[in-house]
Amino acid sequence: MxxxxxxxxxxxxxxxxxxxxxxxxxxxxxxxxxxxxxxxxxYNPAGKRDPFLSPFSAAPEQMTPEEAKTPLQRFELGQLKLVGVIWEANEPKALIEDSGGLGYIATRGTPIGAKGGVIKAIEPKRVVVEEYQTDFYGKRQVQERELQLFVADSAQEGKTKKVK
Incomplete structure (x- = not known):
């Protein structure tokens, strides 16, 4: 057992x-x-913003010097002034002067400004420019600005303002 x-x-x-x-x-x-x-x-961070970077320190997207192909793209809109409009039957043209006194003839669709703006419309006393800005979330926002016709007696000397 x-x-x-x-x-x-x-x-x-x-x-x-x-x-x-x-x-x-x-x-x-x-x-x-x-x-x-x-x-x-x-983890694939492609297409996502870095959560450790401050959104205020991010530099705005600007064109590199090799991308700036026209002389009008070298200047900010505040440095340019509209000195004349050539009103033709087919297509109006704008005479734009830079801060150095050089004049340029521009039509609708001409790239203008250092922020990648494009001339959207040419009217008798103003030129409407469509610019792109990056917002707080990193998305590109379209902003319309205008160049008002420069008049020698006017105190507005080539000022730009936002279109509402």
Missing amino acids: NTQRSRRGFLTIVCTWATLSLVGVNGSLIWAQEEKAEDTYR
């Missing part, structure tokens, strides 16, 4: 040890597979 108990006890111990060792092996394999699955995920 003692031998049967000792055999049962011995078999119980052996079976328990074998079961625990197999579970331990499978458990470690499962753990290794979970770890491998976690390692395969990679």
